[in-house]
Amino acid sequence: MSSTPIIIWDVDDVLNCLMESWLNHWNQGNNSNIVLKDIKENPPHEILGTTKETYFTSLDEFRNSESGKYVLANSIVMNWFEGHGNKFNHAACAARPIETMPNQAWWIYYNYGQWIHTVHAAKTVRDLMDNHHPATKADFISWMNRDILFIDDSEENVNAVSEKGTDSVLYPQPWNGSNYSEEGFIEALNHKLGI
Numbered sequence: 287m288s289s290t291p292i293i294i295w296d297v298d299d300v301l302n303c304l305m306e307s308w309l310n311h312w313n314q315g316n317n318s319n320i321v322l323k324d325i326k327e328n329p330p331h332e333i334l335g336t337t338k339e340t341y342f343t344s345l346d347e348f349r350n351s352e353s354g355k356y357v358l359a360n361s362i363v364m365n366w367f368e369g370h371g372n373k374f375n376h377a378a379c380a381a382r383p384i385e386t387m388p389n390q391a392w393w394i395y396y397n398y399g400q401w402i403h404t405v406h407a408a409k410t411v412r413d414l415m416d417n418h419h420p421a422t423k424a425d426f427i428s429w430m431n432r433d434i435l436f437i438d439d440s441e442e443n444v445n446a447v448s449e450k451g452t453d454s455v456l457y458p459q460p461w462n463g464s465n466y467s468e469e470g471f472i473e474a475l476n477h478k479l480g481i
Contacts, residue, residue: 296438
């Protein structure tokens, strides 16, 4: 990259382990034993044998629960922040219903607050609130007039941001087509940042 970028991080399943934590909760309540590597699509309602509405309701209830408030941080990303986080400016950009953002904002500041000072909530398809904020992550990033490196586990988000000319990296998860392992992602990130 030509200059020091602002790194914009997706939160769920990049900075934290939301899907895995929620899946443990789902398994306990539904007498199932689905593991993270089985989640080959997101949303995973068909894999779970349920409706999309039931999945989102369960996920959002978990996000707003005490368990959701204390989801584990992604240790691989946390280790990167501990070694390199102070070299860059960071922001978090999440696409989740606004009513679930208080727990998430608290979680970000509690776990990553020494590095991340900005939290933005992009709209989701399910978010019916009409506000004047940019509608998508790509819109939000386009609004900023800075060099940015965007990191997300959603191929759709990464592609949309990349199409607007912003450098992006897809964080590896079973539901996306990333060619990296998590360790390979860190190597690619360091290479892009020149560290």
